[in-house]
Amino acid sequence: MALLGAQRPRLEHIPTHINTAAGEDAVETARKAGLYLDDWQRYVLINSMGRDESDLWTSFEILLICSRQNGKGSIYEARELFGLFYYPSDRLLIHTAHEHKTASEHFLRVWTLVENTPSLIKNVGRHSTAYGREFIETRPKPTIILGPGGRHIRRVGRKRLLFIARSSGSGRGFTGDFIGYDEAMFLDAGKVSASLPSLSARPNPQVFYAGSSGFKTSTQMAKLRRRGEAGSSKRQAFFEWSAEVCDEYCDLMCDKHDDPWAEETFAKTNPAYGIRITQRFWENEKDAFDGNTEEWCREHLGVGTYPAPENGWFTIPEKWFTVCADKTPEPERVTAPVFSIDLTPDRSAAAIAVAGLRLSDERVGVQIVEHKAGTGWIVNRVKAINSQWKPACWVIDKRAETASLITALEKEGIRVETMQAADVVHASGLFYDAFRDDTIRHYNQANLKTAVAGSDWRKLSESRAFDRMNSVVDQSPLMAATFAHWGYMEFAEEDYDVKESVYFGLPRVIELYRAGHYGPGDIKRLYDRKILNEKDLEALADEGISF
Numbered sequence: 001m002a003l004l005g006a007q008r009p010r011l012e013h014i015p016t017h018i019n020t021a022a023g024e025d026a027v028e029t030a031r032k033a034g035l036y037l038d039d040w041q042r043y044v045l046i047n048s049m050g051r052d053e054s055d056l057w058t059s060f061e062i063l064l065i066c067s068r069q070n071g072k073g074s075i076y077e078a079r080e081l082f083g084l085f086y087y088p089s090d091r092l093l094i095h096t097a098h099e100h101k102t103a104s105e106h107f108l109r110v111w112t113l114v115e116n117t118p119s120l121i122k123n124v125g126r127h128s129t130a131y132g133r134e135f136i137e138t139r140p141k142p143t144i145i146l147g148p149g150g151r152h153i154r155r156v157g158r159k160r161l162l163f164i165a166r167s168s169g170s171g172r173g174f175t176g177d178f179i180g181y182d183e184a185m186f187l188d189a190g191k192v193s194a195s196l197p198s199l200s201a202r203p204n205p206q207v208f209y210a211g212s213s214g215f216k217t218s219t220q221m222a223k224l225r226r227r228g229e230a231g232s233s234k235r236q237a238f239f240e241w242s243a244e245v246c247d248e249y250c251d252l253m254c255d256k257h258d259d260p261w262a263e264e265t266f267a268k269t270n271p272a273y274g275i276r277i278t279q280r281f282w283e284n285e286k287d288a289f290d291g292n293t294e295e296w297c298r299e300h301l302g303v304g305t306y307p308a309p310e311n312g313w314f315t316i317p318e319k320w321f322t323v324c325a326d327k328t329p330e331p332e333r334v335t336a337p338v339f340s341i342d343l344t345p346d347r348s349a350a351a352i353a354v355a356g357l358r359l360s361d362e363r364v365g366v367q368i369v370e371h372k373a374g375t376g377w378i379v380n381r382v383k384a385i386n387s388q389w390k391p392a393c394w395v396i397d398k399r400a401e402t403a404s405l406i407t408a409l410e411k412e413g414i415r416v417e418t419m420q421a422a423d424v425v426h427a428s429g430l431f432y433d434a435f436r437d438d439t440i441r442h443y444n445q446a447n448l449k450t451a452v453a454g455s456d457w458r459k460l461s462e463s464r465a466f467d468r469m470n471s472v473v474d475q476s477p478l479m480a481a482t483f484a485h486w487g488y489m490e491f492a493e494e495d496y497d498v499k500e501s502v503y504f505g506l507p508r509v510i511e512l513y514r515a516g517h518y519g520p521g522d523i524k525r526l527y528d529r530k531i532l533n534e535k536d537l538e539a540l541a542d543e544g545i546s547f
Contacts, residue, residue, distance in 0.1 A: 003263055005070075005273035007040040010302075011240040013231040015058040017050025022087065029086060030078035033113040033120060040271040041075050048208070048237045049079070057206050059237040063184070063224040064210040066241045067300050069281075070272040072210045076180050077110050079208065083178050084138060084161045085120055089204040093161040094176035098186040100132055100165040106182065107134040107163040125158060134163040177202050184211035187220035189309070213242065213304030216472060222306035226314075226456075242302030243269045248399045249421035249460060260297050261286060269301045307472040308456035315455045315466060319516065320435040325444040326365070332358050334365045336492040337391045340483035341378065342476040343401040345469055349373050350402075351447070352381065353480035354391070355488040363441045364434065364488060366481045371447045379408050386414050393417045395487035397424060397479075400468070417491060419483065421461055427486030428457075428465040434485065436522075438512060442481070451478035506536055513545050520547035 023046030030037055037045065048062040066072055076095065083090035095110075097103040111127065114120045114136065125139040141157040162176075166186075175198040181187055187209070199205040214221040228238025243258040243265050250257060258265040266282050267273045273282070289296040297303035308314050313321075326332070334356025343350045352370040357363075370381055382394065394409065396402045398418035409416050419427070434440035442448060450473050458467035466482060468475045509526065512518040523540065524547040526532045532540075540546065 002274055002279070003267040005040070005271040005275065005277070006241065006268045007038070007271055008043065009040075009066075009239045009241050010244075010268070011229055011238065011242065013228050013233075013236065013238040014047045015050065015234055015237060017047075017058040018053060019051040019055070020046050020049070022051060022082070023047065023049035025086065026078050026082035029082045030074075030113075033081060033117040035074060035077060035081075035113055037074060037078060038071065038272065038275055041071060041078075044239050045075050045078055048239075056204050058235065060206060060235040061224065061233070062206070062208045062237045062239075063221070063228050064208075064239045065213060065221070065225065065302060065304070066210070066239075067212050067270055067302055069277055070241075070270055071276065073106060073109065073182070076106065076182065076208070076210065077113060080110060080161055080178070080180065081113065081120070084136065084159055085123055089202075090177045091157075091159050092176040093159075093178040093180075094164060095161065095180040095182065096164045096166050097182040098166050099183075102183060103163045103165045104131060104134060110161070110163075111136065132165065136161045175199060175202070177205055179205075179207045181207070181209045181220075182211070184209035184221050184224075185214045185218040185304070186211075187218070189219035189223050192220045213298050213302045214306050215298075216305050216307045216470065218304065219307060219309065219472075221304075222308070222470075225306055240302060241269050241271055242304075243297065245297055245301065245303055247460065249424070258301075260293055260301060265301060305470045307470055308454050308467070310450070310454045310473055312456065313453050315457060316432060316435045316452050318453070320438075321442075321449065321452055323515065324435055324438060324440050324442060326441045327444055331367055331443045332360055332365060334358055334367075336488065337389050338393055338395060338484055338487035338491055339369070339382075339385060339389070339391050340395040340480045340487055341382070341402050341405065342397070342468070342479035342483065343375060343405075344474055344476050345401060347375055347401055349474055349476055350375055350378055351474075351476035351480040352378075352385070353477065353484040354389070355481070355484035356492070357488075358441060361441070363439055364485060365441045365443075366448075366485055367443055368445050368448050368477050368481065371477055375405075378405060379412070382409060382414060383412055386412075392491045392493050393487060395419065395483045395491075397483060400479075417487060419486075423486065425460050425463045425465045427482050429463075430489060431466075431482040431485050436518075438515075440485070445477075447474075447477045448481060451475050506532075506539055509536075510540070510543055510545065513540075523547045 026045055026049060027037055027042050044064055048059050050058045052058050064072060080093055080095060083093050095106055097106065114124060123138050124136060126137040128135050138159045209224060211221060227233045227236055243260065245260050246254050246257045263282065270277055285300060337354050337356035339352060339354050341350060341352050351368055353366060353368050355364055355366045358365040393415045395417050396406060406416055454471050454473035455475060455478055456467045457464045466478060468479050523545060527537060
């Protein structure tokens, strides 16, 4: 049997609603205009137009991510037709695209539907087909007003649908009741965010974003997708057709992820497959993208690269980072040092970090020793540091770009310890825990702060790790510091138990709770790990702390 594209998304979040009549009416309006929506298109439209008990949209924002040629534009057409001709609170509708030709093409599709539907065209008052100034305006509907002079009729209620190409500053001026951001992967979060507050004056606004998978510059899409995937927004609907493909830590024979070149994966990520996308198209596109798996995944499988904002602080909170900073002019020299190296994915820069024990407070100190452009300087710098510091080892992630350094370093007699995927996950978790538990000290270096502020998590195996790939800032300082910290905990050669240097005495727990580092869940964690006992819990309860 021929494969049919998946009619439901891999990822979704739909706000709770009690009324789907508007979405169903929009589907029917489209049908009467000759636009027959696929099952998946109806699903997105109906669930994005759910209403609450006050008859308002439950979804203020909608994000749809789906590969090209599947029919995202038809969802816009149905929604805009219904809003323009039937939905009372939609008085100004704006459809935007990143280029004039895209906005104009969408206008032609909508206008063709209107022009060929008698029940719609009779309600059109004016329209413009002038390139760059396309719009459709309805006839004013009469409103009957009874006054002292008798019965009067005032013609009001014109509604407009505008088609606009976005410019560098146009995002700030959009204040319609419905705004459609087509090609949303080209949106800048700052410009869009500047216009959203102006919608608060509208009685029932709605903003719809649609596009294929994102780039490192897709800041607005990344912001929305992050909330949608987490399901953290009560007023955002999210739909994404995408694949789960292997990352750099997967084995060659990995069978836990989607095969990017399999027809089944293409059908899973392209809901119009078998409807308007043919098997022949899939085969032709496969040939065209042969050898370029990354672009194939982006263009046809919904696998994007989504940046974290430069100051998002999504992994380690800024408050923790500030508390754990040592701002003394001269960093304290650590004992039992372990070093790590990390390269950016494009090999444009690299960082070297060190971690070791601070004797003054028995915390682990981490420092960025070197952070420079290029890679040619690394081996000589490592040789000099190794001779001066004589560290226990150098830690390298062998599945990352740093793997190319291993042979050269080992030829110089330098001890290299490599990391597996599980180690990267463990290292990220340890680094996070160290900031939360206040067992680490850094030296407020700008490059580390920038990397931490602009970092995000990514899924790795069944857990998560810091994402070195999808960021608008260089993550090599963070990764190097994280791996050095892990290396110290694993390989430090000391005559004491490293774990004993992490102090969890009762006064310290109370201090961390009062400072906001700990919450009830952390108290339970320490109890479950038998770091705290029943008597400790009683003492904490006397302090008003419990779980």
